[in-house]
Amino acid sequence: MKALEIKNVSKTFGGLAVLQDVSLAIEAGERRAIIGPNGAGKTTLFNVISGVTPLNSGEISLFGKKSEHLPSFRRARLGLARTFQQNNLFFNLTLLENIHLALLPHKSPFTPKEFLEDCGWWEKRDVLVKELSYGEQRQVELLLALAQSPRLLLLDEPTAGMSSVETHKITSMIRNLSREITVLIIEHDMEVVFDLADYITVLNYGKVLFEGTQEEVRSDKRVKEVYLGTAD
Numbered sequence: 001m002k003a004l005e006i007k008n009v010s011k012t013f014g015g016l017a018v019l020q021d022v023s024l025a026i027e028a029g030e031r032r033a034i035i036g037p038n039g040a041g042k043t044t045l046f047n048v049i050s051g052v053t054p055l056n057s058g059e060i061s062l063f064g065k066k067s068e069h070l071p072s073f074r075r076a077r078l079g080l081a082r083t084f085q086q087n088n089l090f091f092n093l094t095l096l097e098n099i100h101l102a103l104l105p106h107k108s109p110f111t112p113k114e115f116l117e118d119c120g121w122w123e124k125r126d127v128l129v130k131e132l133s134y135g136e137q138r139q140v141e142l143l144l145a146l147a148q149s150p151r152l153l154l155l156d157e158p159t160a161g162m163s164s165v166e167t168h169k170i171t172s173m174i175r176n177l178s179r180e181i182t183v184l185i186i187e188h189d190m191e192v193v194f195d196l197a198d199y200i201t202v203l204n205y206g207k208v209l210f211e212g213t214q215e216e217v218r219s220d221k222r223v224k225e226v227y228l229g230t231a232d
Contacts, residue, residue: 001064003028003152003182004049009058009068011041011048011206018044020206022058026152029179033197034186035217037227040203042186043085046154049184050082051075063151076105079151083141083158091130095121095140098129102147115147135166142173146181153177155185159192171195202227 004026011019019041026032034042047053049060051072060068062078070078090098099112108115116122121143124132129140138158145153158174159167171192174183187193193200200217202210204226210217217223 001028002026002061003030003063004184005059005061006049007059009045009048009060010056011044011053012056018206019048019055022203022206022208024201024208024211026182026184028063028151028182031183031196031198032185033193033200034184034203035188035190035193035200035227036203036209039205041206042203043156044206045203046082046156046184046186050080050154073105076148079149080154081145081148081150081152082154083145083156085156085160087137087141089129089137089140089144092128094126094128095132096125098140098144099147102144106148108147108149110147115143119143119146133166135162135169138162138166139170139173142170146177150181152182152184155183155187157186157188159187159189167192 002025007023009019009022022045034045036042044053048055051070055068058068059066062075062080065078067075067078090101096112096116099115103112113122116125129137132140142158158170167189174196177183185196194214197214199211199213201208202217202223209226210220210223212220
């Protein structure tokens, strides 16, 4: 079964076409990266998939269920979770309180204590999230998404603004996720993309420019011109 299938999705803001007839299919368990220049429509695509932004036309199916008109919370019940470019946390609450709130709407097999112990974060349970480093906050953002027991996880630039050490930590977290979780990631750091992705979709001006494996993306002249650098 496909975890996600998008057919001819378009989104405009005023007269600006941000997504134009975008189609893609993600197999269950796949690791897919979405790359492209700034303004290519990557985050808008995530917003449309998750129900934050309504589409103008097209179809979205989550695990075989038509979902383009479902509200965000209904999509979450189907197994969709996401992170955002900017941390979306309760900064004045402790780590434990953040995890407790994330678990509340879901029938989780874990208690907050069990979840944090399993993730190796129990010792920081009483730390206010605002007192964590930026890199730790990005990891907590991922933890909150994982606390929802997702089947499909959308990660919007999870390593943005991180040091190399912090990038390594969160990349390791993502790499070690169970293949029961399908991962769709927007990322500008190509080392992270090539480390994690089975398959890569390239967006440009709201359209799918290219799809392929790492080697196919590396060698495609169009991708080099618009994103990876000037073609030879």
